[in-house]
Amino acid sequence: MVEVGVILLMAVFALLAIHSTLLRFAVIYLAIFSLLAAFLYLLYAAPELAIAEGVIGSGLVTLLYLSALKRYRVYTIGFIGDGESRQLTDRYISGVEDSAALAKIKDFFQRREFEPQVVFVSRPLEDALSDPHFDLVISETPQGLIIYGPQDSYAVVELELMFRMQGAGAGIEFVRYAREEAQ
Amino acid sequence: MMSPESSIIRVVVGLLYPFILLLGFYVIINGHYTPGGGFQGGSILASLFIARYVVFPVEDIDSEILHLAQRFVLALLLLGPVVLLFTGAVHAYPDYRAAYLTLMDILIGVQVGFGLGVAVLRFAFFKGVGESWRF
Structure with missing residues (x-):
């Protein structure tokens, strides 16, 4: 039995x-x-x-x-919360996890056989950008999302293109930055 | 790529480490009385290598030496039955049968543990396509 x-x-x-x-x-x-x-x-x-x-x-x-x-396969996305509070409560995190923009970004990487992994951090932006573990950094501001992608990554270009073609790019801004070489 | 692991994993694996070692040797040495034996105990010992890699991903074990030791033990493993079993030494002295089985179990355990450990370490520190990976 x-x-x-x-x-x-x-x-x-x-x-x-x-x-x-x-x-x-x-x-x-x-x-x-x-x-x-x-x-x-x-x-x-x-x-x-x-x-x-x-x-x-x-x-x-x-x-x-x-x-x-x-x-090989994990694409780490760092998510920085709203500027003033930086309070990462459970409700805030689950709200962001359910949001349409993040679902779209995750779907983008899943279709390319990558494993998107979102890490919520309460650190200043420069600190997160200089961290070599993050392949993509998303910062939430009152105006909308700002996505920081490294300059040498083609994925970010495609992601930007996707958002622009679908017309869903309102409130999403892309910033490219030079990533220092991994050791 | 190599990140310092979280303190939860570090502390838990550090606590469990000696117990895994003890369990591995227990399973090997009691192989002929209780379930288990050389292969099972050897796999438990090999999991120590992985536990160490998970907590402390630094390549400071030379897998070449491990591989050499493993081949040496494999040679002993082949030599043991030839010398002790085929010449009739074990049958002549039945009191030493348990000692013979334990010796063989220990050899198999070390062989399997080192072999799987080498495989795991080679895989974990494989410097191939991964180094220049960019998407």
């Missing part, structure tokens, strides 16, 4: 891993899938396989996937 439940849960997590748009979520779903597989081996009285599956499937392979994602 328990076995059937575990097998069904495994199917659910496998489907979730396939259908999730964010690769990072897919990796976590696969780890849970492996953990359930290990539990299933335990139920079928194969503890040796359970140990191997638990260690390799949900430990080593997950961390390998995560380190691979960290190296």
Whole structure:
């Protein structure tokens, strides 16, 4: 009886891993899938396989996937809140996450097989711009969003073009800056 | 690219590190009584390399030396049964059978741990296309 439940849960997590748009979520779903597989081996009285599956499937392979994602595919977007307050409350962050402009930017990078990762920071702008971890910095002002993109990045050009062609660029301003070379 | 990791990960992995080491050796040494054995314990030991990489991503382990050690242990692993098993030494002294199994488990554990560790380190510090990546 328990076995059937575990097998069904495994199917659910496998489907979730396939259908999730964010690769990072897919990796976590696969780890849970492996953990359930290990539990299933335990139920079928194969503890040796359970140990191997638990260690390799949900430990080593997950961390390998995560380190691979960290190296190549993550496009980090720094988001700086409204100038005066810089109070990053939960309500503010979820409001920004649901906003149409950010959804459009995320969609842009997802279509190019990148993993957009939005980091909310409460730091002065110059500090965020000089941080080599941010590939794109978005600053919210009372007039609208200002997107700071590095000069040598083609993605920012395309992004600007997309906003202009869709006519949705009202209140969004693009600024290019020279990025210092990564070490 | 290499960022200082968050203090949550650092503290938790630092706390768990000796316990993972202990579990790995426990699984290896008790391989012939309880579930587990050389391969499983070796994978647990290899996960230590990854845990270390996650917390402290600096390339200060020479994977060449690890690879050399792994090949040396592999040679011992092939030599052990040839000398001890095929000549009948283990069958002649049944009291030492557990010692023989433990020795083999330890060799397999070190071999698998070093092998997977080398694979992981080579992958993590792979200096290929990633260096000049720009989109």
